[in-house]
Amino acid sequence: MANQSSRLDQIFAALADPTRRAVVMRLCAGEASVGELADPFDMALPSFMKHVHALEASGLVLSEKSGRVRTCRLRPDALVGAEDWFQQLRAVWEARLDRFEAYVMKLKKEKERAGAKRPSRTTKRKGSE
Amino acid sequence: MANQSSRLDQIFAALADPTRRAVVMRLCAGEASVGELADPFDMALPSFMKHVHALEASGLVLSEKSGRVRTCRLRPDALVGAEDWFQQLRAVWEARLDRFEAYVMKLKKEKERAGAKRPSRTTKRKGSE
DNA sequence: GCTATAGTTAGCTTCATGGCTAACCAATCG
DNA sequence: CGATTGGTTAGCCATGAAGCTAACTATAGC
Numbered sequence: 001m002a003n004q005s006s007r008l009d010q011i012f013a014a015l016a017d018p019t020r021r022a023v024v025m026r027l028c029a030g031e032a033s034v035g036e037l038a039d040p041f042d043m044a045l046p047s048f049m050k051h052v053h054a055l056e057a058s059g060l061v062l063s064e065k066s067g068r069v070r071t072c073r074l075r076p077d078a079l080v081g082a083e084d085w086f087q088q089l090r091a092v093w094e095a096r097l098d099r100f101e102a103y104v105m106k107l108k109k110e111k112e113r114a115g116a117k118r119p120s121r122t123t124k125r126k127g128s129e
Numbered sequence: 130m131a132n133q134s135s136r137l138d139q140i141f142a143a144l145a146d147p148t149r150r151a152v153v154m155r156l157c158a159g160e161a162s163v164g165e166l167a168d169p170f171d172m173a174l175p176s177f178m179k180h181v182h183a184l185e186a187s188g189l190v191l192s193e194k195s196g197r198v199r200t201c202r203l204r205p206d207a208l209v210g211a212e213d214w215f216q217q218l219r220a221v222w223e224a225r226l227d228r229f230e231a232y233v234m235k236l237k238k239e240k241e242r243a244g245a246k247r248p249s250r251t252t253k254r255k256g257s258e
Numbered sequence: 259g260c261t262a263t264a265g266t267t268a269g270c271t272t273c274a275t276g277g278c279t280a281a282c283c284a285a286t287c288g
Numbered sequence: 289c290g291a292t293t294g295g296t297t298a299g300c301c302a303t304g305a306a307g308c309t310a311a312c313t314a315t316a317g318c
Contacts, residue, residue, distance in 0.1 A: 009145050016141035017276090021214070028221040035294060045295070047277050054275090068285040068294050076222065079215065085150070086212055092157040093205065146306090164264060174265070176307050183305090197264050197315040 007059065011082050014058035019043070020051050024060060024074065031073035034063075136188065140211050143187035148172070149180050153189060153203065160202035163192075 014020050023037055038048040052072065055061035059078040063070050143149050152166055167177040181201065184190035188207040192199050 006147075008150070009147060012141050012145035013275095015214075016138050016145055018135075018138060019276095021137070025218060025221060028218055029225050033294085043276095044278060046279085046297085049296075050276070065295085068283095070295070079218070083215055085144075086208065086215075089154060089157055089208070092154060096158050142305095162264085172306095173308060175267085175309085178266075179306070194265085197313095199265070 010058040027074040139187035156203040162198045
């Protein structure tokens, strides 16, 4: 769990940089060497390598060295972790809407019941737009 | 565009912290005061406020102060930016698969034709696996 | 009006990040 | 073999992030 969380930390942190996002995009189209990846960026190689390392540490990218060239490729399954988080968020959001709907229903019922008894002051609603 | 990019930077950076992710989750269920939000965390208020500020700067959260209590609520549309990025990524990915498929088709055709003629050296392709 | 509550401001540490240069392997290629 | 190419290591610097305490402001409640 704590590990899970720090994995997400790393993934999101990795994506919080335009260079690294661009690299991910690029790798999405197919594997490439470090040199090829670094080419579009105006940056010294060692600096660029740090980005590659960050991506690798996050699990988003995998690299292998053969001869003197290191080839990187995307690990699409790592992205699932992040997307899952959004999914989970969406679930909570939906639940919220459901709850709101349920709340409205409850209000309606109360109103009906009140109609039979006495027109009481509408309870001040709060907390959901 | 550059602005767009830095917005994404902020969003992903905001999500790259367990505390802030938890806050987002929490707010997803409904709005809450800073105090309520801070309660579960073992952290001084000023420290926590920084997180709230980060979330607000990223556009994920909106807060309003009324009286002495500041109420925060989620801005679901801000999340769309991040999800869109994944969407875009997915599109590139699909394109890649298509291209791969097309490539395989091309190979097949060449093979067939080669059966009639002779297997000529394939031009060295580069950059797309 | 005093006190407790809810945030806020200011200022300080510490550590991580993102960039650089310079020097250093280790494969290729001529 | 010697030079080039492709990465790597090491070390430096500036900035920013994440935490803290202490002191302050402003509302709410009694």
